[in-house]
Amino acid sequence: MAHTHILNERSLQLLKTLVERYISDGQPVGSRVLSKGSELNLSPATIRNVMADLEDMGLVHSPHTSAGRIPTVSGYRIFVDTLLTFKPLESKDLFRLHEGLSAKEDNSDIIGAASRLLAELTQMAGIVTLPRRETVYLRHIEFLPLSNTRVLVIFVTNEQEVHNKIIQTDKKFSASELQQAANFINSIYAGRSLQAVREAVLKELKEDQQRMNKGMMDAIKIAQLALETTDKKEDYVLAGETNLMGFSELAGRDNLKKLFEAFSQKQSVLHLLDHCMKAEGVQIFIGEESGYQAFDQCSLVTSSYSISDEVVGVLGVIGPTRMAYEKIIPFVDITAKLLGAALNPKTATPSS
Amino acid sequence: MAHTHILNERSLQLLKTLVERYISDGQPVGSRVLSKGSELNLSPATIRNVMADLEDMGLVHSPHTSAGRIPTVSGYRIFVDTLLTFKPLESKDLFRLHEGLSAKEDNSDIIGAASRLLAELTQMAGIVTLPRRETVYLRHIEFLPLSNTRVLVIFVTNEQEVHNKIIQTDKKFSASELQQAANFINSIYAGRSLQAVREAVLKELKEDQQRMNKGMMDAIKIAQLALETTDKKEDYVLAGETNLMGFSELAGRDNLKKLFEAFSQKQSVLHLLDHCMKAEGVQIFIGEESGYQAFDQCSLVTSSYSISDEVVGVLGVIGPTRMAYEKIIPFVDITAKLLGAALNPKTATPSS
DNA sequence: TTTAGCACTCGCAAAGGAAGAGTGCTAGTT
DNA sequence: AACTAGCACTCTTCCTTTGCGAGTGCTAAA
Numbered sequence: 001m002a003h004t005h006i007l008n009e010r011s012l013q014l015l016k017t018l019v020e021r022y023i024s025d026g027q028p029v030g031s032r033v034l035s036k037g038s039e040l041n042l043s044p045a046t047i048r049n050v051m052a053d054l055e056d057m058g059l060v061h062s063p064h065t066s067a068g069r070i071p072t073v074s075g076y077r078i079f080v081d082t083l084l085t086f087k088p089l090e091s092k093d094l095f096r097l098h099e100g101l102s103a104k105e106d107n108s109d110i111i112g113a114a115s116r117l118l119a120e121l122t123q124m125a126g127i128v129t130l131p132r133r134e135t136v137y138l139r140h141i142e143f144l145p146l147s148n149t150r151v152l153v154i155f156v157t158n159e160q161e162v163h164n165k166i167i168q169t170d171k172k173f174s175a176s177e178l179q180q181a182a183n184f185i186n187s188i189y190a191g192r193s194l195q196a197v198r199e200a201v202l203k204e205l206k207e208d209q210q211r212m213n214k215g216m217m218d219a220i221k222i223a224q225l226a227l228e229t230t231d232k233k234e235d236y237v238l239a240g241e242t243n244l245m246g247f248s249e250l251a252g253r254d255n256l257k258k259l260f261e262a263f264s265q266k267q268s269v270l271h272l273l274d275h276c277m278k279a280e281g282v283q284i285f286i287g288e289e290s291g292y293q294a295f296d297q298c299s300l301v302t303s304s305y306s307i308s309d310e311v312v313g314v315l316g317v318i319g320p321t322r323m324a325y326e327k328i329i330p331f332v333d334i335t336a337k338l339l340g341a342a343l344n345p346k347t348a349t350p351s352s
Numbered sequence: 353m354a355h356t357h358i359l360n361e362r363s364l365q366l367l368k369t370l371v372e373r374y375i376s377d378g379q380p381v382g383s384r385v386l387s388k389g390s391e392l393n394l395s396p397a398t399i400r401n402v403m404a405d406l407e408d409m410g411l412v413h414s415p416h417t418s419a420g421r422i423p424t425v426s427g428y429r430i431f432v433d434t435l436l437t438f439k440p441l442e443s444k445d446l447f448r449l450h451e452g453l454s455a456k457e458d459n460s461d462i463i464g465a466a467s468r469l470l471a472e473l474t475q476m477a478g479i480v481t482l483p484r485r486e487t488v489y490l491r492h493i494e495f496l497p498l499s500n501t502r503v504l505v506i507f508v509t510n511e512q513e514v515h516n517k518i519i520q521t522d523k524k525f526s527a528s529e530l531q532q533a534a535n536f537i538n539s540i541y542a543g544r545s546l547q548a549v550r551e552a553v554l555k556e557l558k559e560d561q562q563r564m565n566k567g568m569m570d571a572i573k574i575a576q577l578a579l580e581t582t583d584k585k586e587d588y589v590l591a592g593e594t595n596l597m598g599f600s601e602l603a604g605r606d607n608l609k610k611l612f613e614a615f616s617q618k619q620s621v622l623h624l625l626d627h628c629m630k631a632e633g634v635q636i637f638i639g640e641e642s643g644y645q646a647f648d649q650c651s652l653v654t655s656s657y658s659i660s661d662e663v664v665g666v667l668g669v670i671g672p673t674r675m676a677y678e679k680i681i682p683f684v685d686i687t688a689k690l691l692g693a694a695l696n697p698k699t700a701t702p703s704s
Numbered sequence: 705t706t707t708a709g710c711a712c713t714c715g716c717a718a719a720g721g722a723a724g725a726g727t728g729c730t731a732g733t734t
Numbered sequence: 735a736a737c738t739a740g741c742a743c744t745c746t747t748c749c750t751t752t753g754c755g756a757g758t759g760c761t762a763a764a
Contacts, residue, residue: 030756031757042706043706043708044707044757045706045709046705046706046707049706049759052759063715064713064715065712065713065715066712066714066715066758067714067715067757067758068756068758108517140496142506144508152508154508154514156506159498160518162504166512239616241612241616242609242613245608245609246606257597260593260594260597264591264594382725383727384725394737394738395737397728397737397738397739398737398738400726400727401728401736401737404728414727416744417727417743417745418724418726418744418745419726419727
């Protein structure tokens, strides 16, 4: 009965300094240090009582009888949700970000650059998914004959994304026939969304075939083949994985191996990141919260990023649960915004 | 004086069984086991004398006074060069290779498949460089206008490789102007090597400008911009890196970290693989032989692979020095041949 | 409600064997 | 001359002991 089991101001304050202390030192923190390290002037004995309460509530736990306490996942959770006092980015980091993510002519590896910056400036692993728009617009399509009935299809979508694939046609087409077909498709469908084009083409195929001449028919058929499979190739760019090998808390067991296997399988990591796309702003998974065993010892701080208000991808930082959240969270937030800005086609070429 | 210091038949035989034993067991092998394990009926004492000789010659070494011997790099070298009795591939492995590397319509990820097969079947890391031909032929080029003076260049080389880049032109071109320019370039230069086209274009620019009309001039100028920088993007596909985390001999120090850093830097690994391109057949680097610190604890078994007799890439297996060379070497050899065959455009589409 | 005091527990590190493996050397044996 | 048996010696590995330090929980006093 006696003990209140309610999180009062003081317990929270102590939890906060405990977590901060553990994050900076990496060792279980005992009542003595906590007594000296906190503003409130309390004796170690009092602290011990509070700690016992916190332990009952499952916010901290002791690796063994005579060690200090370390935060549990719930402890971290309360810390980041309610106790955290953010630190502004260091100006040199901000500078590096601006420098690396400024909108350049060559956007080709800006995703890679973002990933590398995340890794380098946090000394953990950086991850950025490739941007993927909900609606993809067809800009231009091109057909080139290969050997026999194989045709190389090249199509440009949105601003400047180039895709290519190989299709098998029913019969052999000459280069000029293919050229004509491409011209036909471009003249009619360019500028419309891929999905719309796909539907329109199917409709044409099913309905009135007599209205068109043979060339048109061929073009439609080829286009159908070219666009039939939606190639949503989700992927991400990872950087600084090796930074994770330095953290002793991840090294134990075959933990690190599991983690790296997840990275190269990609698939489960993509699942996880997909979740993050849906949420606005910064999202945090601490330890087992992610639900993926490989990440049990890690925390993941992510944020979605957007091109002109449409969410197109996710980026984030992966590190040990014991990470400097108060710095990482604003950092990920800003990086997402800068990346979004850099990818925005409207601001991409300030006609200088 | 007394001892002969010459590698006679018997010493070699003993070296061989020693290496085999060490490879299979992973522990320093002593005189007793060697006495029982070898055909020649010799007492441990005799073996000890031979071992002392081998140690003087730097072929084996003892981690401490009372441990058995383990092979040195030179020991391994003699073993693989002169003592090795190759084992034929297991038929199920051969089957998997054929299955995975058969020439399919979709060649897109055959390099990745090869890498994954190497890793999976050897339980080590597999690596395959992207194929790169010496002479690249221009098949088709296309220009598309982006915002302002930026132009998206798409060109197809060799059989089906699609490249794209963005260039800045002096003035703004319309879509049809660019179309015309592309037609012009295609009609004149398609089929010739990129290098040749580059030279021809430069020559045209310098010499007789009055001979051409304005459209031609524009086309030449754009082509020059489009082709000026040779983008030789060397790259490789790695698979099964995580397999390496299981080997205790690599785990020590921050060895593994160095290795993985080298993998993600790519650059030094590419250097090393470049060397292998030059040599015919299978090539082996044992431990420090590679000259790259990151690989000090590893062995690398590589082979170049060819498309219609032109060497275009390298593939191989990375593992601990203690690997089953007698199986790995033939395995890498065969894989290289199968990959080459699968990439050969002549055999790629047996018109069925 | 807080604090001082105290007994207690546990991990960590150093120290001390004991056992086992394997060597080098020497002195016999074939 | 080449091989082998035997022996002393050296190291590693594993286990146990021991002491120390850190930190706790509990109780009793302020």
